[in-house]
Amino acid sequence: MSQERTTIDQLFQQEFSKMVAVISRQFGLEHIETAEDIVSDTFLTAAENWAEKGVPENPAAWLYVVAKHKTLAHFRRGDVWQQKVLPAVKAGMDTEEAETDLDFSAQNIQDSQLRMIFAICNPAIASESQIGLALRILCGFGIDEIAAAFLSNKETINKRLFRAKEKLRTENIRMELPPEHMLDARLDNVLHIIYLLFNEGYYSRTQDVILQKDFCLEALRLGLLLTTFPVTAQPRTYALIALMCFHASRFEARQQAGEEIVLYEEQDETLWDRELIAQGMQFLALSASGNSISSYHLEARIALLHCQKEDTPEKWQEILALYNELLFIHYSPSAALNRTFALYKADGAKAALAEAEKLQLEDNHFYWVLLGELNSKTDPAKAESHYRRAYALAQTVAEKEGILRAIKRL
Amino acid sequence: MKEFALLFRQPSYDHLELPEAEQAALLKKWQDWLGGIAAQGRLAMPPTRLIPGAGKVLKPGGVVTDGPFVEIRERLGGLTVIRAENLEEATTLAHGCPAIDYGGSVEIRQVMG
Incomplete structure (x- = not known):
């Protein structure tokens, strides 16, 4: 080149x-x-x-x-x-x-970009389209890159973007900041889309590592852009940036081992990016004002605890308490599963098994990984059958390999 | 699914006088129990704790008194709203509530939808 x-x-x-x-x-x-x-x-x-x-x-x-x-x-x-x-x-x-x-002054560029963020991250548009538009218009990714990330093709992505832009027109969406009484709710939507954008990179199923990283960095950049304006530099904005920093710090280690539950323990912590962790801690400190706690605050604190490799009982008690709080605000299957895993690490397999069986997440492969892990000491045969079900549901090669390793350890 | 309020009552709130470590253990009990319900996707709102002791009661004729708030043995200490198919299922979810360990009770009432 x-x-x-x-x-x-x-x-x-x-x-x-x-x-x-x-x-x-x-x-x-x-x-x-x-x-x-x-x-x-x-x-x-x-x-x-x-x-x-x-x-x-x-x-x-x-x-x-x-x-x-x-x-x-x-x-x-x-x-x-x-x-x-x-x-x-x-x-x-x-x-x-x-x-x-x-x-094209720096000030006008920033102002225009902020308005564009609010225009695109608009709940009138389907959230999948918001992400597509954000990747194209806010981050400058090419159509083929977006298609690769979504495991889709150019035509589909083009159509989706076209429809999203049509929606911008029909909904008469303007490049304006939302009125003050709507700002909080609209900022929540903006932060949510930035987080989805980050996850699109972080948990992407594409094999293109550079592209995955670029998505994450762009999400971080948009978050940082929000901090340059008083109306959007809110505690939860900083919390989200901290969260993204902590996650991104494990980017290299994940490439080799994987993130979730069992796989996480195989990560080589020397590959963690200490500088990003330190930056994340600064943003976490900035997020600690005001009196409302967002899910980003809780998730950032959990992610920070995961940046500490030593397994102390206190660490897992703290993680468990944070997942409880997170679930009080917002339920998600992954939070429910991670909470149960934390319960296992904090209070043992017996307590966790009773809770795990109530989760009703039979379609989720991590659910079976968790059950496999919880039964591994007491009933290896049962554990293996759980791992087999997980294997059948797992989507990526890394996940499948991790499960096979877990079976071998039984 | 319907919504049900769980009202937690206890005869005493002496545990607030307990040493810090025991208070932390009790808090964990509550958090873990509620977390278990939340992990099933059944919590409809974040749980609310009431500060014991501090409060007023307003009665007809503008009469204001301090507690006790109602003429029953157990005082309301907190509440939450959960989702369940019916009253029976809501009652099953209420099992394991730490209030019961301390001689208290959980009142389960359907929320008017």
């Missing part, structure tokens, strides 16, 4: 979402596809030009100038200019400003 090529790929990832946000903010979200086309076209021009003349000293600024020209040229040709821009000018707006102002 040539030098220009890698530079352009990196720039595309960094700048695509910024430029689309700025153009969409100026001309309206209904022109988001035009904005995407203009920005893609700008990168084509850059590729041609830079191959010939070399990469300019400040490539981002170069891209902004070209995008500005292309944008203004486009909208001058079209009806928008007639119907939207000119009336605004006549209504007394500064002509100079209306005509040429496409503001």
